[in-house]
Amino acid sequence: MSNPPPRLLHRDEPVPSSSEKTYWGSDAIADMLRALRIPYVLLNPGASFRGLHDSLVNHLGNDDPQMLLVLHEEHAVAIAHGYAKVAGQPLAAILHSNVGLMHGSMAIFDAWCDRVPVLVLGATGPVDAARRRPWIDWLHTAADQAALVRSFTKWDAQPASVKAAQEDLLRAWRITRTAPCGPTYVCFDAALQEARLPQLPALPDPHRYAPPASPAPSVADLHRAAQWLGQARNPVILAGRVSRSLDGWHERVALAERLGAKVITDLKLGAAYPTTHPLHAGPAGMFLTPAVAAVLRSADVVLSLDWLDLGGTLKQAWGDEPVNSRIIQVSVDHHIHNGWSMDHQSLPPADCFISCEPEAGVSALLQALSSHTPPQRLDAGVVTQAPRAVPEPGRMRVADLAFVLRECLQDKQVSLLRLPLSWAGDLWDFEHPLDFLGYDGGGGIGSGPGMVVGAALALQASDRLPVAIIGDGDFLMGVTAFWTAANARIPFICLVANNRSFFNDELHQERVAKERGRPVENRWIGQRIDNPAPDLAAMARAQGLTAFGPVQDAQGLREVLPQALAAFGRGEPVVIDVLVQTGYSPAMAQGMTRSAKDSG
Numbered sequence: 374m375s376n377p378p379p380r381l382l383h384r385d386e387p388v389p390s391s392s393e394k395t396y397w398g399s400d401a402i403a404d405m406l407r408a409l410r411i412p413y414v415l416l417n418p419g420a421s422f423r424g425l426h427d428s429l430v431n432h433l434g435n436d437d438p439q440m441l442l443v444l445h446e447e448h449a450v451a452i453a454h455g456y457a458k459v460a461g462q463p464l465a466a467i468l469h470s471n472v473g474l475m476h477g478s479m480a481i482f483d484a485w486c487d488r489v490p491v492l493v494l495g496a497t498g499p500v501d502a503a504r505r506r507p508w509i510d511w512l513h514t515a516a517d518q519a520a521l522v523r524s525f526t527k528w529d530a531q532p533a534s535v536k537a538a539q540e541d542l543l544r545a546w547r548i549t550r551t552a553p554c555g556p557t558y559v560c561f562d563a564a565l566q567e568a569r570l571p572q573l574p575a576l577p578d579p580h581r582y583a584p585p586a587s588p589a590p591s592v593a594d595l596h597r598a599a600q601w602l603g604q605a606r607n608p609v610i611l612a613g614r615v616s617r618s619l620d621g622w623h624e625r626v627a628l629a630e631r632l633g634a635k636v637i638t639d640l641k642l643g644a645a646y647p648t649t650h651p652l653h654a655g656p657a658g659m660f661l662t663p664a665v666a667a668v669l670r671s672a673d674v675v676l677s678l679d680w681l682d683l684g685g686t687l688k689q690a691w692g693d694e695p696v697n698s699r700i701i702q703v704s705v706d707h708h709i710h711n712g713w714s715m716d717h718q719s720l721p722p723a724d725c726f727i728s729c730e731p732e733a734g735v736s737a738l739l740q741a742l743s744s745h746t747p748p749q750r751l752d753a754g755v756v757t758q759a760p761r762a763v764p765e766p767g768r769m770r771v772a773d774l775a776f777v778l779r780e781c782l783q784d785k786q787v788s789l790l791r792l793p794l795s796w797a798g799d800l801w802d803f804e805h806p807l808d809f810l811g812y813d814g815g816g817g818i819g820s821g822p823g824m825v826v827g828a829a830l831a832l833q834a835s836d837r838l839p840v841a842i843i844g845d846g847d848f849l850m851g852v853t854a855f856w857t858a859a860n861a862r863i864p865f866i867c868l869v870a871n872n873r874s875f876f877n878d879e880l881h882q883e884r885v886a887k888e889r890g891r892p893v894e895n896r897w898i899g900q901r902i903d904n905p906a907p908d909l910a911a912m913a914r915a916q917g918l919t920a921f922g923p924v925q926d927a928q929g930l931r932e933v934l935p936q937a938l939a940a941f942g943r944g945e946p947v948v949i950d951v952l953v954q955t956g957y958s959p960a961m962a963q964g965m966t967r968s969a970k971d972s973g
């Protein structure tokens with residue numbers, strides 16, 4: 374197990390409890406959480422888990438794990454999600470019954486779609502109806518609470534004894550961390566939490582319940598894939614859902630170089646390949662740009678490293694024509710697919726399906742191809758990052774925002790925790806797996822602020838500067854997540870690309886209006902966040918953050934950034950409201966608004 378991160382700057386310290394002689398069911402549950410070395414527990418309080426709450430404060434002293442209070446359950450899970458994107462390890466989010474779980478459900482879906490581990494814990498009013506308090510305990514109880522989230526969690530349980538609760542926590546902890554990772558849910562009966570125990574049970578040793586390592590590729594599949602790749606004239610690697618490991622990063626580069634393969638990356642996912650490398654096929658997007666689609670279409674062999682939506686991506690390149698290249702798929706994602714959630718995306722062809730995690734697959738392929746001579750095509754036909762225009766006075770596009778950020782932060786190791794939908798892949802270079810963390814998995818607006826807080830929390834142990842850029846719609850839906858950062862002193866710099874609109878949907882209305890021959894000028898109605906324009910900096914300040922803005926132009930941003938960095942240096946979370954012009958990259962606008970009848 375990895376070491377827990379260093380302590381936060383601020384922890385609410387309880388007065389010590391008198392030396393304890395009596396123990397409770399929830400003490401044993403809390404002990405198990407400590408044994409699992411869960412460093413932080415995110416929660417919004419609720420009577421259904423008041424027993425566990427007491428155990429965390431008075432039995433464990435609010436230490437290992439430390440509580441982080443959130444103002445909305447969605448943020449509890451989103452913070453754990455952001456943390457897991459960096460650390461690869463789960464935090465616990467405790468959600469009150471049934472309403473807290475309902476509040477948290479969108480964020481659980483996001484974590485599920487993003488394949489990150491989160492230990493979601495919850496509670497129910499006493500399962501024994503005779504023990505329920507009138508009225509409220511009945512509202513706290515459902516016959517099958519986990520049914521609310523079962524379709525997008527990997528496993529759930531409602532243990533009936535303390536021993537079973539400990540075992541269920543171990544199982545949830547193992548399953549959530551086994552690839553494909555995803556949230557698990559354990560629901561504790563209020564009566565079990567509040568039952569007096571004659572003594573604390575012995576704790577199982579978590580080391581004996583660790584998740585299995587990635588399965589190794591089958592020898593026959595590996596041999597076939599290596600042969601195809603070795604003989605390919607135009608191999609292309611789709612670098613998809615990979616880990617934040619630096620070794621894995623270097624091995625992907627080594628494999629691409631050995632094969633002379635071009636590499637395509639995806640802006641929905643964390644950095645997977647150096648965008649400055651000559652074999653990077655061109656700026657990433659949430660959809661392929663025409664230039665990158667052409668690179669893919671030229672492939673005679675495609676190696677997908679758990680690419681998100683391989684089927685849909687092949688369709689972007691080949692349209693309705695048959696995919697005439699050999700497809701090698703390296704993924705364990707099929708293990709998580711179910712009949713409810715379509716986040717498995719369309720069914721891709723796989724001429725060779727290697728069932729293992731991408732890192733293990735790449736290592737094995739490198740070995741299998743160790744005597745392969747790299748072809749002389751390292752710089753052939755490469756699409757480089759677009760030239761970056763200097764901002765003009767009085768204008769602020771998202772590209773200008775990116776330009777000024779690069780200019781002012783070039784000497785720092787920046788981790789981009791999040792980017793807005795209006796971002797284009799050529800605005801920033803990624804040269805390390807922590808340079809960019811990707812999107813939210815499920816497309817849930819409002820997830821941004823919580824995930825920013827969680828990712829910044831995980832990065833506290835590093836030298837990195839956590840910077841996020843989020844949409845104003847995302848900010849407004851999730852802004853109270855920032856209070857937790859102020860309360861716990863988790864520093865970051867978050868810029869809001871504020872176009873005063875849910876602009877993505879303006880594009881949809883424009884598309885529909887065009888199709889129907891109706892006035893596109895009306896696309897803004899029911900979309901614009903204006904009249905009055907919310908004061909975003911004031912909203913951030915109201916959460917206890919340091920905030921600047923609205924910044925109107927590049928010069929304004931240049932003036933504010935040093936102050937933001939100084940505040941960050943003092944350990945403060947910072948928001949900068951930047952007014953930007955509306956606009957998406959053409960590939961994004963087209964990809965987002967296409968209709969079912971469009972082919973390709």
Ligand SMILES: Cc1ncc(C[n+]2csc(CCOP(=O)(O)OP(=O)(O)O)c2C)c(N)n1
Nearest residue numbers: 795816817818844845846847874875876877
């Ligand atoms: C919870 C939720 N509600 C609504 C949507 C639909 N939706 C997708 S993008 C978007 C607009 C987001 O606005 P903003 O963050 O400001 O980004 P912009 O499109 O303006 O760049 C909305 C409302 C969603 N994805 N999630």
Ligand SMILES: [Mg+2]
Nearest residue numbers: 845846874876
């Ligand atoms: Mg917006």
